[in-house]
Amino acid sequence: LKDQKPNVAKKAYKTPGPESYELDLDDEKPGYYKNSSLPMHQRMEAFVTDLQKQIIQGLEEQDPTAKFELDKWAREDGKGYGISGIVQNSEVYEKGGVNISIIHGKLSPGQIQSMRARKNTNVLEDGIDYDFNVAGISLVIHPHNPMAPTAHANYRYFEVSRHDDPTHTPVLSWFGGGADLTPSYLFEEDATHFHRTLKNACDHHEASFYPRFKQWCDKYFMNTHRGETRGVGGIFFDDLDEKDAEDLFKFVYSAGKAFVPSYVPLVAKRKDMGFTEENKRWQQLRRGRYVEFNLIHDRGTKFGLMTPGVRIESVLMSLPLTARWEYCHSPGQNSREQRLVDVLKNPREWA
């Protein structure tokens, strides 16, 4: 889309400005989007592979020194692979990772049992072997500049089929994911832009999605031990199977595509702003809270840490490069720092 913008001629000379990224919901759709005869896990694999490239490109455009290193790994048992795209200490980004993973295997009896409880279903029968397929993308970006917010997004598809079914038709399947924004300094217009972009993507598919998933996000990304959210939220959903997989895939496609237009313009606007040592210190303290959420509360991280043979570096990729904890630090009354905390303690509507 940005190629149709008037500033395209300047592209070789300067990084694209915030106006260069726009959510286009009527874009020309790729084959995996249209071809409903392909198994869904293959379509999701193609989608996250595609999305990883687009997101890395969008982020690299804002930083001539950022070259995401692609690190492809395979499970030793042959049951899956992943591609980690990592940037560390470039000019704009303190640390960032845009990862995909595609895993398949057999459900263990314990997994079957917990899945039955979680999905409240009788579909999984005793004495039957079940296979699973997962495909997902997961990303976190921590920019250097304390005025530029951290962002996280994650979209994944999970399906279960009978091992003895030659057609591998899913007996259960669902999508999960979302995106959320974590500023150290609150720019209301940034929060509004981020939420509005996600809302547009949601509304294109189902009017109830954004309000539900916005609220779910505020609830999920809560540092309960501090009584504050991690950031200004976004959307979050899990175990989504209320519509058929075809519709949900199209929604997840739009939500995934919304990441670059929701976030990269904020990097563009904030990455070169001036800041003081105090601003940096406050960012580092906020990074500490980010670490607290991810290590204490985040279900994905907890699940990863308890999984034998998991790739720890991928699980902990979300942690910032640096973080700080001061005893009893508290921002001054009516300070900019306190304005952020107020919003974290009382989540607002942004779109």
Added chain:
Amino acid sequence: LKDQKPNVAKKAYKTPGPESYELDLDDEKPGYYKNSSLPMHQRMEAFVTDLQKQIIQGLEEQDPTAKFELDKWAREDGKGYGISGIVQNSEVYEKGGVNISIIHGKLSPGQIQSMRARKNTNVLEDGIDYDFNVAGISLVIHPHNPMAPTAHANYRYFEVSRHDDPTHTPVLSWFGGGADLTPSYLFEEDATHFHRTLKNACDHHEASFYPRFKQWCDKYFMNTHRGETRGVGGIFFDDLDEKDAEDLFKFVYSAGKAFVPSYVPLVAKRKDMGFTEENKRWQQLRRGRYVEFNLIHDRGTKFGLMTPGVRIESVLMSLPLTARWEYCHSPGQNSREQRLVDVLKNPREWA
């Protein structure tokens, strides 16, 4: 004791050297040690109050700029108090806390139930109200110099009595605690000194304690998701009630008194050593592992975080001032950094 040392004359001019701290197990005992007619929780309260002062004094002696700020707090419901002693960004110490807390109250039905299971006892009857008393000291010291190790110690006493018993005689009581050392760079003589001092304190009471508690420590302070211990260990014990409370109190007294002689000489030896930027970076990465242990695995922290109305800043006091995470960082073969990791992956005998 150090007042009897020949270098006492220099005390006004320079900080005491490592030889100035010695474990004296035959010291003149204070009243709370000898007076067995006092309730045990009061003796423990007096002990941790006394020990907090001694430890702060020992640490301050090594750093003319370090003045531990004492922060006394009381529970809003009147059921206890604590004194936090905090140092932050002094010349020698990046961050440190030496805290005591003295709490009492009524056991909730849930606590009674989990205590029955945990202690495997029938002593707690249905339909009876029980009171508890806890007194403990908890400390963590993170020095700036990457050659100076982090140390942690914690000693606590817990007792339960029938609410309707006017004598408040404990029906259950136990001690827990320990001390452990977390270097960024391994100095074998430091690990040996730390362990030997603790072993002497243990051996003074019961020959089986040190070997058991050393092993328990290695097992407890394990970052299972990394397959490495937090540091080079020390001693750890919990639910200790196999001897009578009088004997156990005397053991805990010795173990607590051993902290200054086990650790302060290491600060004295290492605080002024030269180091490179690379050494500092490695220390920061090790701080990251410390944060991982405390937020993911440490039972005390987890319990604190889940306790409504808890004082979060005291629970998270143990976190370092700064920490770092790099994606897939791995020390060079045969490097000093790798030598530490080798010991963390295969805990050794030190005393």
